[in-house]
Amino acid sequence: MLTKDFLRERHRDELSEEDIAALESAITEVRELGARQLLVRAGEPVTMSTLLLEGFMCRYMDDRAGERQLVAVHVAGDFVDLHGFPLKRLDHDVATLTGARVALVPHANLARIVAERPNLTKLLWFSTLIDAAMHREWIFRLGRLNAIGRISHFLCELDAKLQAVGRSDGLRFELPINQNDLGEACGMTGVHVNRILRQLREQKVLLFRNGMVEIQDRKRLERIGEFDPAYLYINGAEKR
Amino acid sequence: MLTKDFLRERHRDELSEEDIAALESAITEVRELGARQLLVRAGEPVTMSTLLLEGFMCRYMDDRAGERQLVAVHVAGDFVDLHGFPLKRLDHDVATLTGARVALVPHANLARIVAERPNLTKLLWFSTLIDAAMHREWIFRLGRLNAIGRISHFLCELDAKLQAVGRSDGLRFELPINQNDLGEACGMTGVHVNRILRQLREQKVLLFRNGMVEIQDRKRLERIGEFDPAYLYINGAEKR
DNA sequence: CGCAGCCTTGAAGTAAATCAAGGATTGTGG
DNA sequence: CCACAATCCTTGATTTACTTCAAGGCTGCG
Numbered sequence: 390m391l392t393k394d395f396l397r398e399r400h401r402d403e404l405s406e407e408d409i410a411a412l413e414s415a416i417t418e419v420r421e422l423g424a425r426q427l428l429v430r431a432g433e434p435v436t437m438s439t440l441l442l443e444g445f446m447c448r449y450m451d452d453r454a455g456e457r458q459l460v461a462v463h464v465a466g467d468f469v470d471l472h473g474f475p476l477k478r479l480d481h482d483v484a485t486l487t488g489a490r491v492a493l494v495p496h497a498n499l500a501r502i503v504a505e506r507p508n509l510t511k512l513l514w515f516s517t518l519i520d521a522a523m524h525r526e527w528i529f530r531l532g533r534l535n536a537i538g539r540i541s542h543f544l545c546e547l548d549a550k551l552q553a554v555g556r557s558d559g560l561r562f563e564l565p566i567n568q569n570d571l572g573e574a575c576g577m578t579g580v581h582v583n584r585i586l587r588q589l590r591e592q593k594v595l596l597f598r599n600g601m602v603e604i605q606d607r608k609r610l611e612r613i614g615e616f617d618p619a620y621l622y623i624n625g626a627e628k629r
Numbered sequence: 630m631l632t633k634d635f636l637r638e639r640h641r642d643e644l645s646e647e648d649i650a651a652l653e654s655a656i657t658e659v660r661e662l663g664a665r666q667l668l669v670r671a672g673e674p675v676t677m678s679t680l681l682l683e684g685f686m687c688r689y690m691d692d693r694a695g696e697r698q699l700v701a702v703h704v705a706g707d708f709v710d711l712h713g714f715p716l717k718r719l720d721h722d723v724a725t726l727t728g729a730r731v732a733l734v735p736h737a738n739l740a741r742i743v744a745e746r747p748n749l750t751k752l753l754w755f756s757t758l759i760d761a762a763m764h765r766e767w768i769f770r771l772g773r774l775n776a777i778g779r780i781s782h783f784l785c786e787l788d789a790k791l792q793a794v795g796r797s798d799g800l801r802f803e804l805p806i807n808q809n810d811l812g813e814a815c816g817m818t819g820v821h822v823n824r825i826l827r828q829l830r831e832q833k834v835l836l837f838r839n840g841m842v843e844i845q846d847r848k849r850l851e852r853i854g855e856f857d858p859a860y861l862y863i864n865g866a867e868k869r
Numbered sequence: 870c871g872c873a874g875c876c877t878t879g880a881a882g883t884a885a886a887t888c889a890a891g892g893a894t895t896g897t898g899g
Numbered sequence: 900c901c902a903c904a905a906t907c908c909t910t911g912a913t914t915t916a917c918t919t920c921a922a923g924g925c926t927g928c929g
Contacts, residue, residue, distance in 0.1 A: 432859060450769050453855050458772040460765040475755040480762045480860035503751055507744050514754045515715040517761065522720045524764035525700040529690050531771035532698040532816035536917070567875065576772035581917060583877060615693050619672060620720035776885070807907060821885055823909060 391416055391442060391492050394466025396516055398553040398624050408509040415498035416440070422489045424565075428470075429483040435473040437493045441465055444489030445566065449573065450481045459574040460527065461520060462486070462547065466554045472517045474499045487565045522620045531576045534615060536585050539575040542614030544595065544602060549618045559607070565600035631656055631682060631732050634706025636756055638793040638864050648749040655738035656680070662729045664805075668710075669723040675713040677733045681705055684729030685806065689813065690721045699814040700767065701760060702726070702787065706794045712757050714739045727805045762860045771816045774855060779815040780825050782854030784835065784842060789858045799847070805840035 392412050395401065404412075419442070422428070429435055431450065439446075441463050448461040448469070460481060463469045470483050474496050503510045523546070530542050547564065551557035568586065569579035577585075589595040594610050596603040604610060632652050635641065644652075659682070662668070669675055671690065679686075681703050688701040688709070700721060703709045713719050714736050743750045763786070770782050787804065791797035808826065809819035817825075829835040834850050836843040844850060 448765075450765065452769070452773040456773060458769045460768045472758045472761060475751055476758055476762070476862065481765060504747050507747070507750070510747070510750065510754075511715055511743055514750075514757070517754070517758060518712045518716055521712060521757065521761040521764055522716070524761055524768060525688075525690065525721060527768050528700045528764060528771060529692070529698045531768060533692040533696060569875085578918060579875090580877090580919080584917095587877085622716065622720075809907085818886060819907090820887080820909090824885090827909085 391419065392440065394442070394554045395440060395468060396512060397466050397555075399519065399622055400512065400515065400624070404509060404512060408506060408512075411502055411506055411509060415494045415502060416492045417495055417498070418493045420491055420493065422485045422491060424485055424487050424489075426485045427482060428485070428491075429473070429479055431481050432478055434478050435470065435496070437495050438471045438473055438499065439469045439483070440492040440494060441467045441469050442490040442492055445486040445564070446484065446489055446491075447486050447570075447574075448481050448483050457573045458576065459570075461523065462574060464547070464550050464554060465556060467520075468513070468516050471499075471513060472520070486570060519622050522622065526620050530614075536575070536577050536581055537588060538614050539577070540571065540582065540585050540589070540614075541595070541610050542616050543571070543575055544597075544604075545611055545614050545616040545618075546621070548602070548604065549621055549623065553621075553623050559604070561601060561603045563600060564597070564602050568597075571597075631659065632680065634682070634794045635680060635708060636752060637706050637795075639759065639862055640752065640755065640864070644749060644752060648746060648752075651742055651746055651749060655734045655742060656732045657735055657738070658733045660731055660733065662725045662731060664725055664727050664729075666725045667722060668725070668731075669713070669719055671719055671721050674718050675710065675736070677735050678711045678713055678739065679709045679723070680732040680734060681707045681709050682730040682732055685726040685804070686724065686729055686731075687726050687810075687814075688721050688723050697813045698816065699810075701763065702814060704787070704790050704794060705796060707760075708753070708756050711739075711753060712760070726810060759862050762862065766860050770854075776815070776817050776821055776825050777828060778854050779817070780811065780822065780829070780854075781835070781850050782856050783811070783815055784837075784844075785851055785854050785856040785858075786861070788842070788844065789861055789863065793861075793863050799844070801841060801843045803840060804837070804842050811837075 390413070392409065395412070428439060443465050446463040446469050447459050449457045449459045451457055470479060473479050502513070526546070530539050534542060548557050548559065548562060551562050552559055556562060568582045572579045572582040575582070586597050594606045594613070596605060630653070632649065635652070668679060683705050686703040686709050687699050689697045689699045691697055710719060710723050742753070766786070770779050774782060788797050788799065788802060791802045792799055796802060808822045812819040812822040815822070826837050834846045834853070836845065
């Protein structure tokens with residue numbers, strides 16, 4: 390069942406068995422990808438969308454100097470570039486961060502779903518809106534939090550998303566990226582990420598080493614990052 | 630024709646006359662709103678969506694200290710909280726910036742459209758994805774541009790959106806907000822906005838006074854803001 | 870062994886925040 | 900009609916968070 394993590398803990402239960410079967414059969418290919426591999430370049434017409442099955446992917450844009458700004462990080466179960474279907478071309482690049490396994494869905498098959506399955510269509514729409522909600526929180530993070538807050542918030546978000554698909558137990562999870570990647574996500578230099586991680590380590594809040602995140606003091610971490618998971622629309626994680 | 634500005638210059642031509650009639654008849658009420666009026670509070674269930682007919686609205690979230698971060702600014706023709714239909718509750722507040730006229734669309738009427746009109750549904754979906762694209766550009770702005778770049782980019786975006794709905798001639802447009810609002814959008818203090826506006830004024834790039842923006846040197850403005858309108862998906866404004 | 874990639878730390882520089890005060894404009898009530 | 904209050908704009912002085920530049924160390928690998 391390739392789509393088992395899609396919308397997991399997020400109204401997946403609203404999908405009928407026929408809806409799920411329709412989605413499964415829309416997949417035409419499964420592919421293994423290496424780390425740091427470009428999948429879609431900004432501006433080029435797209436004809437397929439990518440469902441991430443395993444690993445981490447990201448979406449990003451470059452500034453004039455060629456510096457990256459990540460705008461999204463994706464985990465298993467995410468329909469990474471579903472928005473490419475209505476948009477027809479993307480405004481950003483899509484790439485893997487780590488090794489990954491993906492399922493490919495041609496847009497022609499999505500068109501059939503839209504024509505025939507209003508309920509599934511609405512949930513596909515819903516899933517792109519969760520991405521938009523995460524974008525908004527990303528804006529908040531960059532606009533209103535300082536460096537330690539940004540890193541903390543980002544890692545809280547990742548943990549929550551990974552827990553929803555069974556890839557984190559809430560204490561530790563794998564995140565095989567480097568400090569520079571983290572900086573590109575949180576709008577700061579790799580050097581400063583290093584100093585912030587040291588602070589978090591010294592305060593016994595969080596450890597990030599060898600591609601592994603260990604949350605030592607979740608309360609403090611969430612407080613530092615001003616984190617409230619409501620925006621992730623995960624079942625049961627309502628506004629506190 | 631209340632919906633005449635909806636998706637104007639953005640594939641509105643893909644809507645059939647019946648689609649447009651269906652959308653028009655989904656509107657149950659038109660309302661005039663004062664400036665700085667809260668419409669939707671984060672977390673509360675929503676049952677209607679708002680099509681902005683005239684004026685400026687915004688969406689924002691507060692940090693712990695109560696400081697606002699704007700995550701979107703809307704102009705005439707924008708379906709401000711259409712995403713509230715699939716999401717059922719919002720992760721942010723929605724308010725007017727200026728006096729405004731809005732059309733209200735109950736979600737029950739949207740449900741009928743989704744059930745009966747796949748083509749219109751896909752364009753409604755599309756319109757929420759343009760918002761997401763603007764969110765991404767907003768992330769880029771905050772993460773990768775300095776203060777003068779952020780202000781410049783933001784005003785370029787507003788001008789492009791307003792031109793698409795005939796509210797800017799490309800030289801000047803009304804924007805009746807204050808410097809502090811601008812700061813809340815661009816992630817900086819009002820004081821610093823003031824200094825940046827002075828720079829833009831002294832360099833004869835742009836004037837912002839009395840709620841009116843005058844673009845004096847568009848080339849420079851776009852260059853300072855690293856602005857490329859491709860992400861707005863406005864017809865004819867393709868990737869350069 | 871020697872190189873590449875990543876992490877770590879220090880020192881100096883800079884963009885923006887903060888604190889503070891005054892000035893202009895508009896509205897308001899006596 | 901004018902005093903004054905409120906709001907917004909403007910500018911200066913100081914502080915702070917983060918960047919930049921630089922160098923060295925660790926680890927794994929061909």
